[in-house]
Amino acid sequence: MKIKELPIEFEFNGQKEYIYPSLIIWNSELTLVDTGYPDFLPLIKKEILKNGYEMKDVKNIIITHYDDDHIGSLYDFKETYPWINIIASEIESKYISGEQESERLVQAKEMLVNMPEEEKEFGEWFVGELEKLKHVSIDEKVKDGDTILDNQCEIVATPGHTSGHISLYFPNLKSVITGDAGVNENNELVVANPHFCLDISNAKESLNKIKNLQAEHYYCYHGGKYCL
Template sequence: MEILELPIEFEFNGQKIQIYPSLIIDNNDLTLVDTGYANLLPLIEKEIRKIGYEMKNLKNIIITHYDEDHIGSLYDFKTKFPWVNLIASEIESKYISGELKAERLVQAEEMLDKLPIEEVEFGKWFIQQLKNIKHISVDQKVQSGSKILDGKCTIIATPGHTSGHISVYFPSIKSVITGDAAVNENDKLVIANPHFCLDIEKAKESLDKIKSLNAKTFYCYHGGKLTL
């Protein structure tokens, strides 16, 4: 089993951004972790092909949590590759499917009236971006401790950034895919944007949990791979 990071660079809202979705390779089967903003499918597909793999071998997509930069292209992936097995936590699956209103949308709407006047337009735009995310049903709902990919990796509940956030632990290769439970900032694992954390204390606990795992390599969606 091998994990490769997919460096995806693009312009978003007038800024250059780089994210690092992870690609899990098991024999010749592929599992993508998180799908980027809307309309990023072509860039992610190009990167996968560039490293020598075919999209016909994409078997699973794991979503760490319901945020626009992680699930924006999920609907496009599932539409183009309908055989793909979509994996998410029990909690996040309710937002992905539209069964419940997303926590991030609730947070953004509650914050709108408190924003400085110069940030109100951005706040409205951000809310609309969240409303534009297309809902889709989850095929495989997991919980903390669930074994996936033939038991080769373990789901770790890492709430705080969102309530149902998950990370993925690979004991045999001492690696963790962190989602937004940890980001690589100046070669250190830190909490992703504390202002967006729904529960900062749980986010701190989740970061400590990740650091306590028997792992040497951390695949961070923001900041890229960190090897200790």
């Protein structure tokens, strides 16, 4: 088994930005972790092909949590490659499938009410982007301590950023895929977007939880790979 990060470059508000979805390779089967913003399928596909793999071998997509930069292209992936098995936590599954309004959308609407006038245009845009996300049914629901991918990957509940956020621990690789439980900022593993964490206290505990795994490699969706 090995893990490859897929650096995705894009432009936002006139600035160059990056996200780093992870690709897990196991017995010639591929598992993608998170799917970028809406319309990012071509960008992610390009990176997968550039690494010498084929889309027909993508068997799973694991979603760490419901946020537009993580699930934005999930619907497109499932529509284009219907055989892909979608995996998410039991909590986040309710939001991804549309069974329940997402915590992030509830938060965005609440923040909009008291937002200064000069920020309201962005707030309204963000609410609109969340409302446009298409729902996708989850094929496999997981919880803390579950193992997947032939027991090579352990699900680690890392609530805080969202309540059902999960990270992925690979004991044999001494590696963690963090989602937004931790980001690489100036070569330091820190809490992602504290301002948007639904529970900052839980977020800090979750960061300590993955740090205490003492992995050698932390694959961060924002900031790229962090190595001890």
